Amino acid sequence: MMDRPEDDKRLPDKDRLIILSETPLVAETPVDLLDDETTPISKFFIRNNGLLPEITTEPDAWSLMIDGEVERSLLVTLADLKGHFAQKTFRMVLECGGNGRAFFTPPAAGNPWGHGGVGCAEWTGVSLADVLHRAGLKETALFTAHYGADPDSSGDPDRPAISRGVPIAKALEEHTLLAWAMNGEPLPFSHGGPLRLIVPGWPGSLSQKWLKRIWIRDREHDGSGMTGLSYRVPVYPIPPGAATDGVELRVLESMPVRSIISFPVDGTAYPVGTEAIAVRGAAWAGDSVVGRVDLSIDGGATWVPAALQPPRNRYDWVRWSATLLLPAGGYYEIAARATDIDGRAQPFRAPNWNPNGYGCNVMHRVAITVGS
Numbered sequence: 001m002m003d004r005p006e007d008d009k010r011l012p013d014k015d016r017l018i019i020l021s022e023t024p025l026v027a028e029t030p031v032d033l034l035d036d037e038t039t040p041i042s043k044f045f046i047r048n049n050g051l052l053p054e055i056t057t058e059p060d061a062w063s064l065m066i067d068g069e070v071e072r073s074l075l076v077t078l079a080d081l082k083g084h085f086a087q088k089t090f091r092m093v094l095e096c097g098g099n100g101r102a103f104f105t106p107p108a109a110g111n112p113w114g115h116g117g118v119g120c121a122e123w124t125g126v127s128l129a130d131v132l133h134r135a136g137l138k139e140t141a142l143f144t145a146h147y148g149a150d151p152d153s154s155g156d157p158d159r160p161a162i163s164r165g166v167p168i169a170k171a172l173e174e175h176t177l178l179a180w181a182m183n184g185e186p187l188p189f190s191h192g193g194p195l196r197l198i199v200p201g202w203p204g205s206l207s208q209k210w211l212k213r214i215w216i217r218d219r220e221h222d223g224s225g226m227t228g229l230s231y232r233v234p235v236y237p238i239p240p241g242a243a244t245d246g247v248e249l250r251v252l253e254s255m256p257v258r259s260i261i262s263f264p265v266d267g268t269a270y271p272v273g274t275e276a277i278a279v280r281g282a283a284w285a286g287d288s289v290v291g292r293v294d295l296s297i298d299g300g301a302t303w304v305p306a307a308l309q310p311p312r313n314r315y316d317w318v319r320w321s322a323t324l325l326l327p328a329g330g331y332y333e334i335a336a337r338a339t340d341i342d343g344r345a346q347p348f349r350a351p352n353w354n355p356n357g358y359g360c361n362v363m364h365r366v367a368i369t370v371g372s
């Protein structure tokens with residue numbers, strides 16, 4: 001066994017996370033903890049679907065198999081990845097596909113994420129593309145299939161907790177990483193260490209933790225999390241709560257544009273006479289790019305643009321800030337609305353209801369009072 005404190009399997013130094021489920025462990029970050037430019041590991045959300053893997057190998061001896069529609073199957077160790085491929089570090093958002101699920105009415109099935117099933121960390125590793133090219137992709141290579149070391153909750157080692165995949169074009173993007181470090185530290189066990197995938201901009205479930213195998217397939221992958229209603233949303237919106245029999249569904253790929261207000265904290269009371277307050281947060285837009293962020297204190301009647309800090313690299317979040325002028329004392333709900341460069345903005349109400357509650361990018365609102 002690696003020398004690892006027992007706690008590390010659960011919530012290593014996890015400040016104030018909201019536990020949505022104990023087994024498997026699912027923990028959300030309160031939005032006011034997402035106030036750092038780079039989300040510290042101690043504040044980063046956790047989402048597990050099955051049991052935790054038993055890991056007995058030293059990190060550098062961890063191996064990854066690439067097989068299927070490739071010229072030669074490749075078994076690479078973490079030491080090989082570190083030594084033989086170009087190392088890259090990008091700061092990128094990781095967001096659960098069910099982030100915002102709690103805002104669907106009627107309630108959707110699954111963990112009731114608020115706005116905090118998201119974080120933005122610096123991931124270090126190598127481009128999956130470089131490793132796939134080493135294996136040599138055949139013409140028939142159409143899709144990836146990801147496997148981790150964690151069994152599903154039945155404990156059957158042949159049943160993976162989750163196994164999803166992406167069209168080969170997404171796998172070949174430079175930013176799709178095989179990552180072994182997070183914020184400059186060896187990837188913690190809770191976040192999939194020694195080795196995980198990061199597929200930025202798409203549902204977090206594609207970013208396989210404890211990564212053991214990438215099977216290159218000649219068709220869309222049909223593993224656990226790829227079939228039925230999993231990660232599927234109606235192509236044409238249906239009435240909230242309606243049955244999906246006969247409804248055309250599509251797999252959710254890019255996550256929609258979204259923003260959070262990380263300061264002030266919901267419920268903040270300002271002293272009498274406060275005329276202006278500082279507000280700040282983050283915004284991101286899946287495969288697209290954040291174009292603007294606007295703020296309203298009057299239910300959307302008027303909007304004030306926020307100043308955007310340029311992202312470090314593609315898939316980084318944009319930190320934004322603004323000063324809001326308050327006309328008088330009283331109660332205000334601050335709403336933040338991000339718009340991507342394709343002109344898609346966040347809605348006031350949960351859009352495109354779907355039974356498993358994916359892709360809810362409803363605006364985040366924070367209530368404040370001035371005076372008593």
Ligand SMILES: Nc1nc2c(c(=O)[nH]1)N[C@H]1C(S)=C(S)[C@@H](COP(=O)(O)O)O[C@H]1N2
Nearest residue numbers: 045046047048049096148191204205208209
């Ligand atoms: N092996 C494995 N990888 C996994 C999961 C899992 O249960 N097992 N959960 C996925 C889901 S649904 C999400 S949202 C992200 C969460 O990553 P984190 O726990 O590092 O925040 O991991 C993904 N990768």
Ligand SMILES: [Mo]
Nearest residue numbers: 096097204205
């Ligand atoms: Mo997720």
